[in-house]
Amino acid sequence: MLTTAVLGTGLLGLDLIERIQNSPTLTCGLVVGRTPGSRGLTQAAELGCTTATGGIDALLDTGHFDVVFDATNAFHHPEHSRKLADTGAVLVDLTPTSAGALIVPTVNGHQAATHRHIGLVSCGGQASIPILHALAQHYRPSYVEMVATAATASVGRASRLNLDEYVSTTQAAIGQFTGAEETKAILNISAARPAPPFRIAMTLVAADDVKQGPVGALVEAAEVAMQAVVPGYRVTSCTVTGTKVRVIVEVAATRSRIPVHAGNLEVISAAAIHAAEQHAATSIRKELAR
Amino acid sequence: MTKPTVIVHDPTLRDGQHAVRHQLDVKQIRSYAAAADTAGVPVVEIGHGNGLGASSHQVGHSRLSDDEMLATARQALPHSKMATLMLPGWATSKDLRNAVRHGVDVVRVAAHCTEATVTERHLDVIRELGAEAQGVLLMSHMATPEELAEQCALMVGYGAQAVCIFDSAGHYLPQDVTVRVAAITAAVDVPVAFHGHNNLGLAVANSIAAIEAGARVIDACARGFGAGAGNTQLEVLVAVLERLGHHTGIDLRLLADAAELAERTLMPAPPTIDSISLVSGLAGVFSGFKKPVLAAAEQTGVHAWDLFVELGRLRVTAGQEDMIPDAARELAAHGGLR
Structure with a gap:
């Protein structure tokens, strides 16, 4: 069992806690918030977690953690990373910072255990890279675009202040995973009612012609692989025109702590737990070998 | 005064x-x-x-x-x-x-x-x-x-x-x-x-x-x-x-x-209030959707008027152009054919 700590008590933090409690290889040692008596901290305590206020310093004072999940914001992440560097903790970054090794479960999830600072790109990155990467293995992309639309209630203050990092980190990650010369990432916030599911519209322009057949099979395989990590992940359309592939995905959340439209939170919290569990599996193997 | x-x-x-x-x-x-x-x-x-x-x-x-x-x-x-x-x-x-x-x-x-x-x-x-x-x-x-x-x-x-x-x-x-x-x-x-x-x-x-x-x-x-x-x-x-x-x-x-x-x-012709613009105003849908709506209507065979009314019902906002073809297909599937 690996002992974990969660920094941040937004909806994302609460979903992480629940996933940790359901995990056979992770336990929740501490949940850290900022404001005493905040709704998130109260709920964390109700879930049976030890809680603290005072941010990263409170966490360091409490003791050692094998894994620390950072669900705060991109402004504070560098400080968290610096202060945790000497503790030996694995840092899983759910903020849109590009400092850690970028991990997307169905693409390079097996590499998570080899990194002690893991970056999860963004919700849009987690939802689009599995499909874009699969296509890029077969078609050399010259341009790749990702437009994510999240329901307003699922986008908290930290995310709203981190839109610049969201855009730049997602663009860079898409470039890294697809090799595209030019990438573009956009985030829309929808106020539509009822709140729509998280939606990602992807466009890949290939350097050479594309045929519908293999595209459909590649997209479907990537979709099926994703559904093992995120059950509410669904490709709603896939069209090919000349050298252009257009794929639309919707992600519905299937969790008890987050509303059904908050697929954006689900993709990234599922990825975080997946990465931590890879570390847990490695440490179990090491113990068995001893 | x-x-x-x-x-x-x-x-x-x-x-x-x-x-x-x-x-x-x-x-x-x-x-x-x-x-x-x-x-x-x-x-x-x-x-x-x-x-x-x-x-x-x-x-x-x-x-x-x-x-x-x-x-x-x-x-x-x-x-x-x-x-x-x-x-x-x-x-x-x-x-x-x-x-x-x-x-x-x-x-x-x-x-x-x-x-x-x-x-x-x-x-x-x-x-x-x-x-x-x-x-x-x-x-x-x-x-x-x-x-x-x-x-x-x-x-x-x-x-x-x-x-x-x-x-x-x-x-x-x-x-x-x-x-x-x-x-x-x-x-x-x-x-x-x-x-x-x-x-x-x-x-x-x-x-x-x-x-x-x-x-x-x-x-x-x-x-x-x-x-x-x-x-x-x-x-x-x-x-x-x-x-x-x-x-x-x-x-x-x-x-x-x-x-x-x-x-x-600057323009091929000055803007005019055509029937598409009229329905987009009436339905409360972003005016910039005109061209993609016409394209989606053409492709699916639904009437552009109906598509605008549907987009208004969905409260689609500016920047959500990717919703247009989906809404058109939905409408076509439910018999909204002209």
């Missing part, structure tokens, strides 16, 4: 881009900007139709880069202030720094009418850069007067030096504008701006209603050049303001020449 001065803000070279798939070239931008400057238009807005950094498959790639558009316009605007627009999530602070380096005087940060909290960071960055920061609420008919007043107060708290409501869908009647602008002017102590669209033929009347309710900045485009049915027609607005006795500092005769030049050089 002297009537208040009205600042006319001219987004012909930004909003007009929607009508020509963002294809304005250097010569077009240079000649219209120079003509507007000569006529004494105080503020001229430049950019891709969706603002800085918006060139994309989602809403269309622009012919020119932001750099090319801003550099060209700045040279042609020795007197007028140069403005631009940005949407958080589409453009970043890097784009803002770049725009200010090109000599932008006014930057508008735009958000859907209930999402003012996304403007906090960028309004602050613009103030730090020393440019004038304005906050914009898009699709403002989708919020109540009280909500709009609240959202505008938030933006002023973030540093906005003016707040603006866009009638992105051209859905307002004059009395809708009156209550909204009155609520906003009561809630904030910065100038209030109104940006109209002409889908129901009321853009000028709505702009006058806005001024009477306290707005001091009005957006208008030469020949109404803009998305869908077009914007408030600039030269008509200024003529009406003259008759009403509002000072604008604009030479109307020279402005009429600039509008002639705009018609001749």
